[in-house]
Amino acid sequence: MDQLSQTFAALADPTRRAILARLAAGAATVGDIAEPFDISLPAVSRHLKVLTEAGLIERHTEAQWRRCELRGEGMRAAADWIEFYRQFWENQLDRLDDFLKRTAPETTKGKSRARHKP
Amino acid sequence: MPDTSLDANALRITRTFDATRERVFDAWAKQDHFVQWMCPPGVEITVCEIDVQPGGAWRVGARHDSGRVFASSGKYVEVKRPERLVFTWAHHADGDFARPRGHETTVRIELRAVGDKTELTLIHGPFADTPGMDDHNAGWTGSFDKLAAFLRRAA
Numbered sequence: 316m317d318q319l320s321q322t323f324a325a326l327a328d329p330t331r332r333a334i335l336a337r338l339a340a341g342a343a344t345v346g347d348i349a350e351p352f353d354i355s356l357p358a359v360s361r362h363l364k365v366l367t368e369a370g371l372i373e374r375h376t377e378a379q380w381r382r383c384e385l386r387g388e389g390m391r392a393a394a395d396w397i398e399f400y401r402q403f404w405e406n407q408l409d410r411l412d413d414f415l416k417r418t419a420p421e422t423t424k425g426k427s428r429a430r431h432k433p
Numbered sequence: 434m435p436d437t438s439l440d441a442n443a444l445r446i447t448r449t450f451d452a453t454r455e456r457v458f459d460a461w462a463k464q465d466h467f468v469q470w471m472c473p474p475g476v477e478i479t480v481c482e483i484d485v486q487p488g489g490a491w492r493v494g495a496r497h498d499s500g501r502v503f504a505s506s507g508k509y510v511e512v513k514r515p516e517r518l519v520f521t522w523a524h525h526a527d528g529d530f531a532r533p534r535g536h537e538t539t540v541r542i543e544l545r546a547v548g549d550k551t552e553l554t555l556i557h558g559p560f561a562d563t564p565g566m567d568d569h570n571a572g573w574t575g576s577f578d579k580l581a582a583f584l585r586r587a588a
Contacts, residue, residue, distance in 0.1 A: 320536045323559035396536075397444050400557055406473050408448045408553070411460055414470035415452040 318370060322393050325369035330354070331362050335385065338372060342384035443558025450551045454515035454544045457551045461485075461518055461542060480504075480530075487512055491520065492530065502528030510539065518542040522557070 325331055334348055349359040363383060366372045370389035375382045450457050460466045462485040472478045472495065479502075480494035492506040507521035519541045523534035541556040 317536055320559075323536065327559060397558075400444050401446070403473075404444070404446050404555055404557065407471065408446065408555070410470040410473070411457075412448070412450055414460060414466070415450055415456060418456075418466075419452065 319392055319396060322369045322371060322389060325365050325371055326393065328362070328365075331366055334359075334362055334366065335371060338383060338385045342382050345381050345383065348383060443556050446555045448553050448555075449547065450553060452551055453549070454546055454551045457544055457553060458515040458518065462512070462514065476503075485509055485512055485518070494528070494530065504528045504530045504532075506530065506534065507537070507540075516544050 326335075330352065333352070337343060337348055337351070345356070345359060345363065348363070349356050352359060363372065363374065367374055370392075371386055372383050372389075373386045375384075460470065462483075464481060464483050467483055468478060468481045471481070471493065475498040476495045478493065478495050480492060482493075483489075483491040485491075487509060489509045489512075490506065491509065492504070494505075495503045497503070504525040505522060506525065507523060509518070509520045511517055511519035519539060521537055521539050523537040525534055526532035536559070538557060538559055541554075543554040543556075545552045545554070
């Protein structure tokens with residue numbers, strides 16, 4: 316699986332998105348992250364492993380603390396992908412709008428607005 | 434201005450067209466219509482084959498003025514004139530149909546009549562039709578809104 320697919324697959328799970336949202340507020344320990352969730356610590360650890368492999372978070376061990384934080388580049392790849400397609404589709408929908416105007420049947424509505432037919 | 438937002442990590446764009454749903458749908462579904470608008474300025478379509486029926490394949494090849502070539506393909510998942518069209522989408526490596534396809538996504542087009550106009554909602558992303566996608570609870574969705582806001586700030 317390519318990195319972007321792995322990133323999106325990791326983001327496809329609501330618990331993992333909630334974990335990311337928690338980490339968006341700042342780095343946290345595994346215990347902090349697990350606290351609001353009604354799931355076991357090992358289950359949280361499995362989610363963190365998926366997020367780490369997807370390049371979305373980083374885990375550090377400081378003394379006995381296992382601290383997690385968001386990794387900006389992993390997020391940016393997903394955000395860039397979405398931004399690329401946002402611009403692509405906005406542009407295409409402009410063109411679709413032009414096409415529909417250009418090919419509008421004469422009989423649609425009694426609009427007095429002059430149409431420039433090709 | 435069009436409404437653009439992130440929805441559960443998919444791109445969602447809503448646009449209203451001054452045309453019937455049938456005309457908007459056909460612009461996507463009839464090849465001779467599709468080819469007339471599915472090509473940004475500076476890009477020449479070199480291949481356009483769309484077989485708009487469930488399971489039918491599509492492929493579009495294009496060449497940019499810069500010389501860069503693109504090759505995209507997918508399959509139609511749902512075809513329901515005039516209200517819904519769902520298809521998969523992926524780019525082939527190096528703009529070559531013989532090369533493997535990259536990250537596959539799904540594009541969903543929903544058409545809703547608003548008076549005599551048509552509101553089109555386009556959802557493009559990795560989550561469309563993913564099992565379990567509809568069972569998020571509101572809390573998770575709310576969390577994700579915050580994440581989306583974070584992504585926009587970070588981008």
